[in-house]
Amino acid sequence: MIINSRFFNRSELVGFLALALLLFLVLPLSLDIFRLNLVAKYLTYAFVGIGLVLCWGYGGILSLGQGVFFGLGGYCMAMYLKLEASSVANTKIQSTPGIPDFMDWNQLTSLPFFWKPFHSFPVALIAIIVVPAIFSFIIGAAMFKRRVGGVYFAIITQAIAAIMTILIVGQQGYTGGINGITDLRTLHGWDIRTDHAKYILYFVEVVLLFGCIVAAQFIRLTKLGRILVAMREQEDRVRFSGYSVANFKIFAFCAAAVFAAIGGAMFTLEVGFMSPSFVGIVPSIEMVIYTAVGGRMSIFGAVWGALLVNFAKTSLSESFPQLWLFGLGALFIAVVLAFPNGLSGIWADHVQPRIDRLLASRKPKPAAGYVADGAPAE
Amino acid sequence: MFGDYSFSDLGAILAMQGFAGLILFSVYVLMALGLAIIFGQMGVINMAHGEFMILGAYVTWMTSNTVQHIAPWLFPGYFFIAMILAFIASGALGMLVEWALIRHLYKRPLDTLLATWGLSLILQQAYRSIFGAREVGVELPEWMMGSWQATDSIQIPINGMFVMALTILITIAVAYVLFWSSWGKQVRAVVQNRVMAGAVGINTEKVDRYTFALGCGIAGIAGSAFTMIGSTGPTAGQLYIVDTFLVVVFGGAASLFGTIASAFSISQTQSTLEFFLSGSMAKVITLLTIVAILMVRPQGLFALKVRK
Amino acid sequence: MLIGHQPKDFLLAVSGLTVSFDGFKAVNDLSFYVEENEIRVIIGPNGAGKTTVLDLICGKTRATSGSIQFRGQELTRLRENEIVQAGVGRKFQTPSVFEDLTVFENLEISFPRGRTVFGSLTFQRDDVVKQRVEEVAEMIFLKDRLNTYADQLSHGQKQWLEIGMLLIQDPDLLMLDEPVAGMSVSERAKTAELLNRIIKDRSVLVIEHDMKFVEDIAHKVTVLHQGQILSEGTMEHVKNDPKVIEVYLGH
Numbered sequence: 001m002i003i004n005s006r007f008f009n010r011s012e013l014v015g016f017l018a019l020a021l022l023l024f025l026v027l028p029l030s031l032d033i034f035r036l037n038l039v040a041k042y043l044t045y046a047f048v049g050i051g052l053v054l055c056w057g058y059g060g061i062l063s064l065g066q067g068v069f070f071g072l073g074g075y076c077m078a079m080y081l082k083l084e085a086s087s088v089a090n091t092k093i094q095s096t097p098g099i100p101d102f103m104d105w106n107q108l109t110s111l112p113f114f115w116k117p118f119h120s121f122p123v124a125l126i127a128i129i130v131v132p133a134i135f136s137f138i139i140g141a142a143m144f145k146r147r148v149g150g151v152y153f154a155i156i157t158q159a160i161a162a163i164m165t166i167l168i169v170g171q172q173g174y175t176g177g178i179n180g181i182t183d184l185r186t187l188h189g190w191d192i193r194t195d196h197a198k199y200i201l202y203f204v205e206v207v208l209l210f211g212c213i214v215a216a217q218f219i220r221l222t223k224l225g226r227i228l229v230a231m232r233e234q235e236d237r238v239r240f241s242g243y244s245v246a247n248f249k250i251f252a253f254c255a256a257a258v259f260a261a262i263g264g265a266m267f268t269l270e271v272g273f274m275s276p277s278f279v280g281i282v283p284s285i286e287m288v289i290y291t292a293v294g295g296r297m298s299i300f301g302a303v304w305g306a307l308l309v310n311f312a313k314t315s316l317s318e319s320f321p322q323l324w325l326f327g328l329g330a331l332f333i334a335v336v337l338a339f340p341n342g343l344s345g346i347w348a349d350h351v352q353p354r355i356d357r358l359l360a361s362r363k364p365k366p367a368a369g370y371v372a373d374g375a376p377a378e
Numbered sequence: 379m380f381g382d383y384s385f386s387d388l389g390a391i392l393a394m395q396g397f398a399g400l401i402l403f404s405v406y407v408l409m410a411l412g413l414a415i416i417f418g419q420m421g422v423i424n425m426a427h428g429e430f431m432i433l434g435a436y437v438t439w440m441t442s443n444t445v446q447h448i449a450p451w452l453f454p455g456y457f458f459i460a461m462i463l464a465f466i467a468s469g470a471l472g473m474l475v476e477w478a479l480i481r482h483l484y485k486r487p488l489d490t491l492l493a494t495w496g497l498s499l500i501l502q503q504a505y506r507s508i509f510g511a512r513e514v515g516v517e518l519p520e521w522m523m524g525s526w527q528a529t530d531s532i533q534i535p536i537n538g539m540f541v542m543a544l545t546i547l548i549t550i551a552v553a554y555v556l557f558w559s560s561w562g563k564q565v566r567a568v569v570q571n572r573v574m575a576g577a578v579g580i581n582t583e584k585v586d587r588y589t590f591a592l593g594c595g596i597a598g599i600a601g602s603a604f605t606m607i608g609s610t611g612p613t614a615g616q617l618y619i620v621d622t623f624l625v626v627v628f629g630g631a632a633s634l635f636g637t638i639a640s641a642f643s644i645s646q647t648q649s650t651l652e653f654f655l656s657g658s659m660a661k662v663i664t665l666l667t668i669v670a671i672l673m674v675r676p677q678g679l680f681a682l683k684v685r686k
Numbered sequence: 687m688l689i690g691h692q693p694k695d696f697l698l699a700v701s702g703l704t705v706s707f708d709g710f711k712a713v714n715d716l717s718f719y720v721e722e723n724e725i726r727v728i729i730g731p732n733g734a735g736k737t738t739v740l741d742l743i744c745g746k747t748r749a750t751s752g753s754i755q756f757r758g759q760e761l762t763r764l765r766e767n768e769i770v771q772a773g774v775g776r777k778f779q780t781p782s783v784f785e786d787l788t789v790f791e792n793l794e795i796s797f798p799r800g801r802t803v804f805g806s807l808t809f810q811r812d813d814v815v816k817q818r819v820e821e822v823a824e825m826i827f828l829k830d831r832l833n834t835y836a837d838q839l840s841h842g843q844k845q846w847l848e849i850g851m852l853l854i855q856d857p858d859l860l861m862l863d864e865p866v867a868g869m870s871v872s873e874r875a876k877t878a879e880l881l882n883r884i885i886k887d888r889s890v891l892v893i894e895h896d897m898k899f900v901e902d903i904a905h906k907v908t909v910l911h912q913g914q915i916l917s918e919g920t921m922e923h924v925k926n927d928p929k930v931i932e933v934y935l936g937h
Contacts, residue, residue, distance in 0.1 A: 146674075152672075155423075155627055158620055167662050170659055223809040230784040232786075234784055236782065237848075238795070240766060241795055243767050244765065244801075244802075325499045325500065325503035336493040337483070
């Protein structure tokens with residue numbers, strides 16, 4: 001399917017292969033496991049970014065609450081891992097053995113009901129997808145059916161991110177509070193803390209990431225992708241062409257939420273804990289920053305944005321903690337003011353034409369998938 | 379949660395918490411007024427509004443320190459000076475920001491949101507570099523401390539009444555400027571039809587700049603009031619931005635009366651709930667209620683029905 | 687009032703339609719009927735409520751009271767997309783096309799198939815779609831511009847594209863809001879030709895100021911004034927109605 005020229009046009013194919021080469025070969029071969037694990041952590045944000053490209057770049061729906069879905073995915077995974085780490089044998093020094101340590105510290109004597117299903121690995125896996133999907137569906141349905149959009153939607157999703165954080169921090173007996181759910185050890189009996197496990201998890205994540213890239217590209221190329229673009233420009237015209245605009249927005253928002261949740265679940269596995277500091281207003285808006293820097297219209301851009309901004313964040317905040325926030329703020333302003341299409345826009349407008357001229361082979365074709373002239377397209 | 383209290387107790391608690399919520403109400407009103415001017419009149423989402431408020435708080439703190447050291451006899455009245463300085467400082471910064479950033483983004487409201495977020499990061503780091511990461515508190519002059527014993531069980535803090543009175547004055551002034559002065563008419567003309575307003579000789583650039591500066595300046599005054607209920611730190615403003623936006627949206631973005639009513643109901647709900655629940659749950663319930671109401675009535679409480 | 691009594695052969699029956707914006711009645715107790723295959727033109731001075739009437743029929747604005755029956759179906763209770771699916775198409779005053787999409791894609795989106803979320807995910811661009819798009823593109827003089835992005839079209843071409851998007855929906859009732867406004871003389875002639883061709887086999891409701899154009903196409907003319915019907919009948923009848931002359935043609 002990927003080889004089919006209709007699915008990726010030439011420059012997208014180059015981008016796809018370059019990214020695959022980098023993530024599957026170059027980075028694993030050149031980085032030690034500590035650095036590779038960092039890359040894996042950065043890449044979890046790429047999942048969120050891909051969702052935001054669909055929902056924000058294409059659909060024009062800016063969500064400032066993607067951290068909520070990232071967190072839901074992450075917490076679902078963390079709850080399963082925590083229960084596995086809190087076996088009766090591991091927790092026999094507690095006053096109530098068999099429940100997570102933070103519950104014991106908060107004088108809980110039995111497992112809350114909503115934790116119980118997370119004893120089962122399949123249930124946890126399903127929950128990672130279904131819980132954020134349902135939650136985003138409820139928010140999306142409530143808002144989009146009533147035509148709340150644009151700025152109002154952004155502000156309300158941001159408020160939801162705030163509520164979520166306050167709730168997690170405040171209910172520490174049930175959620176682990178500000179520290180989050182820590183001390184995670186095994187996944188279905190398999191120790192996730194070893195170097196070997198980290199290698200495997202890295203590759204699992206990259207495979208999932210490419211799965212999401214392909215899924216997003218598929219959505220983009222269907223008529224649904226075109227309707228998203230159409231909706232962003234002329235919502236009324238779409239409505240008066242017989243479409244329920246709200247349903248399409250709900251779909252885009254739910255898809256973005258599910259992508260973010262997969263990223264969150266992988267984050268828990270890669271980093272070994274989950275905490276409210278990845279849920280609230282600041283992380284949510286940072287996820288938007290990665291996407292904007294990479295290019296809100298580009299699926300690959302989202303991946304690059306997540307990698308590069310996080311890389312810059314780590315290296316700058318290690319050596320110049322003061323400069324980092326100045327840099328991030330300035331970067332964001334610069335992108336919004338001067339390069340609304342981010343790195344991928346710069347690439348497409350300035351780098352690509354030069355490469356084309358250098359190669360001087362063929363004229364660039366119009367975007368694939370749009371071929372629809374009188375002649376048969378096949 | 380009400381079970382342990384008698385009716386008269388409850389009445390006293392409600393009244394006390396109500397008056398305790400006065401400063402929060404004032405901060406909300408002032409913040410929201412500034413935001414409502416910028417958002418309601420100009421369509422700009424200023425995510426750095428909290429940082430403009432904190433600038434006002436820092437200015438108040440500096441004024442208080444300076445006055446204490448240089449002119450202690452002036453200390454009882456320093457708050458008035460501080461407020462004026464806070465207004466000027468935040469307003470001037472607002473003017474600069476409008477010139478450098480906002481004016482390029484009038485056609486892209488969602489992008490103003492992102493760009494001003496970048497600005498807020500820069501300002502936070504600037505405060506941290508200049509004033510340090512530690513939170514600072516302001517000392518109040520003696521006459522503002524203590525409270526007035528209204529009845530046996532009800533006490534009203536004096537600083538609360540003072541800030542409240544100031545808020546009322548500022549609100550009236552803003553209402554006058556926006557709705558009755560010729561400058562306010564120009565602002566509304568620019569909002570409704572920028573091209574036409576320019577054509578009839580209104581300097582739209584100047585109107586934009588001063589409108590934005592006014593909104594930021596009022597945030598600075600909110601910062602002065604803020605020093606009485608919280609300690610000032612580099613990131614303190616960020617905690618208020620979501621609340622304030624909800625106040626504005628909840629009230630109906632273009633309605634001054636709506637903004638005040640919604641600031642009042644939100645601050646009172648929160649402050650009353652805080653007595654019975656933990657602070658965090660009070661906040662969660664308050665925010666959830668607003669979000670739920672907004673889902674049912676997205677146009678806010680006080681919006682007119684107009685042809686779109 | 688005729689509610690419940692109108693003969694079956696009316697395609698559209700508007701009765702007692704009222705909408706008020708904060709007390710101002712933009713449309714006030716309006717009743718009119720459109721037959722199958724009828725071409726009805728609505729004229730009236732600015733602010734008479736012409737566009738509001740179209741907004742009400744297509745669901746963009748909700749009526750305060752009154753009823754709009756389309757083939758016996760009550761439109762005031764339907765959502766916009768359901769009204770479109772019932773067979774009502776609407777062209778806006780200013781051209782509203784999707785500028786970031788090509789002409790082909792613009793037309794394809796309006797093709798009446800795969801209008802649900804999952805329908806659009808599984809939508810295939812098969813020969814039926816391609817053929818229909820090309821057919822319509824030819825009609826709207828844009829056959830050789832199928833791969834052009836719509837933002838590169840001229841104002842008149844955008845108007846045609848929007849008409850084409852309606853055409854591909856194949857509505858039973860076509861509503862056009864000033865279709866020739868802002869067009870050059872040659873574009874105007876071409877549009878008249880286009881409209882004359884597409885108004886066959888369907889009912890059309892047109893708002894237009896161009897009297898020559900109205901005279902050419904109208905079966906019946908409705909004159910609106912201050913949200914109410916001032917006069918209704920053939921162009922000849924309306925033209926000679928002293929009330930009409932006073933408020934509208936006489937200016």
